Amino acid sequence: MDTKIVVNQVRKKFNALPVVDGVDFSIADGEFVAIVGPSGCGKSTLMKIVAGFERPDEGSVTIDGQALKKPSPKGIVISQHGSVFPWLTVQQNLMFGLNDNDHGDKAALADHYADMVGLKGFENAYPHELSGGMLKRAEIARALVVKPEILYMDEPFSALDALMNLKMRNELLRVLSEERHTVLLITHDVEEAIYLADRILVLSPRPTRIQASFKVEHPHPRKLSNPELQQLKEDILSQLGL
Numbered sequence: 001m002d003t004k005i006v007v008n009q010v011r012k013k014f015n016a017l018p019v020v021d022g023v024d025f026s027i028a029d030g031e032f033v034a035i036v037g038p039s040g041c042g043k044s045t046l047m048k049i050v051a052g053f054e055r056p057d058e059g060s061v062t063i064d065g066q067a068l069k070k071p072s073p074k075g076i077v078i079s080q081h082g083s084v085f086p087w088l089t090v091q092q093n094l095m096f097g098l099n100d101n102d103h104g105d106k107a108a109l110a111d112h113y114a115d116m117v118g119l120k121g122f123e124n125a126y127p128h129e130l131s132g133g134m135l136k137r138a139e140i141a142r143a144l145v146v147k148p149e150i151l152y153m154d155e156p157f158s159a160l161d162a163l164m165n166l167k168m169r170n171e172l173l174r175v176l177s178e179e180r181h182t183v184l185l186i187t188h189d190v191e192e193a194i195y196l197a198d199r200i201l202v203l204s205p206r207p208t209r210i211q212a213s214f215k216v217e218h219p220h221p222r223k224l225s226n227p228e229l230q231q232l233k234e235d236i237l238s239q240l241g242l
């Protein structure tokens with residue numbers, strides 16, 4: 001697989017506070033990498049740097065060999081805060097990121113992605129008419145409809161209840177099995193990382209560095225009760241001092 005993202009010796013301070021302290025990793029094209037780390041260690045800062053929203057003080061990020069100087073049009077961020085426009089319907093939200101020239105029938109494409117995340121029949125609903133889980137699915141569809149090469153996900157499901165969180169994991173895996181994207185997921189949930197990712201990077205406390213890296217080679221769907229995955233969970237938790 002080709003290398004998609006290279007993060008090279010990235011360092012970042014806020015005022016005098018060192019937050020990211022020399023982080024190096026790369027992500028292959030189509031790979032799903034999850035980052036876990038202690039609260040406040042600098043996960044979101046690192047994500048913003050890798051997505052191009054924050055500049056590192058030192059080091060570099062390259063995407064397809066090109067130095068990243070600003071948010072790349074190849075990537076899209078799904079965060080816990082949500083990004084749908086409340087005054088637009090599901091269909092209008094999904095059409096928003098599409099421009100006239102590149103896409104044929106925008107409404108048909110929007111409806112296809114609404115269907116893909118299980119929102120068929122809700123194309124004309126407004127966000128306030130959707131449940132929390134449906135809203136999250138609308139957000140994921142809104143990100144996917146523009147066919148980003150890279151999905152940056154910062155705690156995307158953390159605001160959902162436990163059952164919906166589990167459903168969304170499967171929804172995401174199903175979409176990814178149909179359309180391969182390179183994914184960088186930030187999560188505080190070790191099980192979520194094990195369930196979804198091809199590789200898990202464990203960050204140290206702030207100022208953060210990569211403390212450990214684990215490959216997850218089990219095919220999907222994964223059973224978290226599998227003894228090897230249980231052992232992996234133990235190993236990751238022990239890296240996190242738990």
Ligand SMILES: Nc1ncnc2c1ncn2[C@@H]1O[C@H](COP(=O)(O)OP(=O)(O)OP(=O)(O)O)[C@@H](O)[C@H]1O
Pocket residue numbers: 014015019037038039040041042043044045046188206
């Ligand atoms: N724009 C900023 N200006 C000043 N300090 C910042 C800024 N962004 C983050 N920080 C500080 O950097 C540190 C790391 O924050 P960050 O949000 O990256 O951590 P995190 O690991 O994502 O946190 P959490 O686990 O709570 O989501 C914190 O101490 C935070 O106060």
